[in-house]
Amino acid sequence: EAYLDQEADKGEDLAPRAPVVTIMGHVDHGKTSLLDAIRQTKVAESEAGGITQSIGAYEVLVGEKKIVFIDTPGHEAFTQMRARGAKVTDLVVLVVAADDGVMPQTLEAIDHAKAANVPLVVAINKTDKPNANPDKVKKQLAEYGLIPEEWGGDVLFASVSAKKMQGIDELLELIILQADMLELKTNPNKLSRGIIIESRIDKGRGPVATAIVQEGTLRIGDPVVSGLHFGKVKALLSHVGKRLKDAGPSTPVEIIGFNFVPEAGEKFAALESERLSREIALSRQTKAKESVGVRSAKLSLEELYSRIKEGELKELPVIIKCDVRGSVDALMESLEKIATDEVKINIIHSGVGGISESDVLLASASNAVVIGFKVRPDMKAQRLAENEKVDIKVYEVIYELIDSVKKAMAGLLEPEFRESLQGTAEVREVFNIPKVGAVAGCYVTDGKIMRNSNVRLLRDNVIVYTGKVSSLKRFKDDAKEVLQGYECGLGLENFNDVKVGDIIESFVLEKVTPVL
Numbered sequence: 001e002a003y004l005d006q007e008a009d010k011g012e013d014l015a016p017r018a019p020v021v022t023i024m025g026h027v028d029h030g031k032t033s034l035l036d037a038i039r040q041t042k043v044a045e046s047e048a049g050g051i052t053q054s055i056g057a058y059e060v061l062v063g064e065k066k067i068v069f070i071d072t073p074g075h076e077a078f079t080q081m082r083a084r085g086a087k088v089t090d091l092v093v094l095v096v097a098a099d100d101g102v103m104p105q106t107l108e109a110i111d112h113a114k115a116a117n118v119p120l121v122v123a124i125n126k127t128d129k130p131n132a133n134p135d136k137v138k139k140q141l142a143e144y145g146l147i148p149e150e151w152g153g154d155v156l157f158a159s160v161s162a163k164k165m166q167g168i169d170e171l172l173e174l175i176i177l178q179a180d181m182l183e184l185k186t187n188p189n190k191l192s193r194g195i196i197i198e199s200r201i202d203k204g205r206g207p208v209a210t211a212i213v214q215e216g217t218l219r220i221g222d223p224v225v226s227g228l229h230f231g232k233v234k235a236l237l238s239h240v241g242k243r244l245k246d247a248g249p250s251t252p253v254e255i256i257g258f259n260f261v262p263e264a265g266e267k268f269a270a271l272e273s274e275r276l277s278r279e280i281a282l283s284r285q286t287k288a289k290e291s292v293g294v295r296s297a298k299l300s301l302e303e304l305y306s307r308i309k310e311g312e313l314k315e316l317p318v319i320i321k322c323d324v325r326g327s328v329d330a331l332m333e334s335l336e337k338i339a340t341d342e343v344k345i346n347i348i349h350s351g352v353g354g355i356s357e358s359d360v361l362l363a364s365a366s367n368a369v370v371i372g373f374k375v376r377p378d379m380k381a382q383r384l385a386e387n388e389k390v391d392i393k394v395y396e397v398i399y400e401l402i403d404s405v406k407k408a409m410a411g412l413l414e415p416e417f418r419e420s421l422q423g424t425a426e427v428r429e430v431f432n433i434p435k436v437g438a439v440a441g442c443y444v445t446d447g448k449i450m451r452n453s454n455v456r457l458l459r460d461n462v463i464v465y466t467g468k469v470s471s472l473k474r475f476k477d478d479a480k481e482v483l484q485g486y487e488c489g490l491g492l493e494n495f496n497d498v499k500v501g502d503i504i505e506s507f508v509l510e511k512v513t514p515v516l
């Protein structure tokens, strides 16, 4: 990896570069529409030949200045890259619909941007709607610390209508203004470094990767390496499909010439020689094979204390998800109270509802622990957490939660039981049987449901019931377990309030021996 190190740039070698922008916000607030509107108004008029297919990013010119937009809106892409240690976004445009106001994913976006230390420009969208209320949106956002300039704050706000293509130029001006304050600079005259943002196999052209060049200039003929793969740049295509000879800093570009498809979110580097790029990729491949499944573990509550002792850690970053807003507030208050001189508790994100993939990604990117109170991770989030080695702790009693965080801070937390998820089933029908009570007609969607296991009933990923299976039947017969893809009738001990659409999780508790 030492071959990838470059000499530090001298001040006089640096030149300004364009900002790279990601659009975030609540679902349906108009992220995609806004990206389309900007592309239509700006790209079409500046580039001859019109628009070809999207390559994952595009650039627009505002006067003399360039802005690069990442074309996949949303939080996952943004945080996923960050989880891999890649920072591609300089600035976030937060879209909030003027008729809907601040919503859960709006807050999530604010937290993601904050955790990444990336400034925000707010675009209040859908201002063409009769029930649009931009002032209300401003007030709401001010409550979360985003205070507009006109009220003495430092956050730039634009009013737009993506649908009517209004306010787009003003928004772009604000983005330039905000970006100017960042004084983004880099050295364009060296071997290039950047990030792959999309990749695919193209029938005729082989592996095609869209990258954003971050430093230096990428040229045709450059040997390149990205993750486990290498190649030699055969062709470079601009965001409108134009052939380029080279691509400087902050240029989205399609690279043709990799031997395999590099992964999105991975960094790339150009090197002096083909031999070197091949060697690096091959040595990484060998290493990757040796360490299959060994992913560096993120912070866990159990090892918090040793990390503090070693001086590595001064705060515990946490993400809190709860069943209701009231619990979030109560929890945040209690957690703040138990901070000590050595350790502060840093709540990087809190919200209502089940633990999602997005929460896990944010935790992974910020090396945080996810704490759920009366909520659960869904199957996808659970899998991702296992992959990313993110510690998720769920509690159903506030005292236990606080107690284990306290113990973790004092180094007294001993791992006891870890639950292992056996499977999930979806309730498709509910039968009320006299003298027996409610029996849930279920379809096992994942793993298996076992008669002697513990179960949990979730409604929108919020825990409604925890207990035991009282009966498990396939047709008329008792069953010990029912596997994925099969239907079953399931009764829950002392619980009759089952509803269609509920999810039942079956789990066992395994004793974990503390590691010395």
Ligand code: GDP
Pocket: 025, 026, 027, 028, 029, 030, 031, 032, 033, 034, 073, 125, 126, 127, 128, 129, 160, 161, 162, 163, 164
């Ligand atoms: P996303 O989920 O944030 O990407 O939102 P979309 O861009 O898919 O937009 C969601 C819906 O809002 C679509 O039906 C759009 O047509 C509509 N929409 C987006 N922007 C505007 C706008 O400025 N005005 C109005 N009236 N509707 C809009």
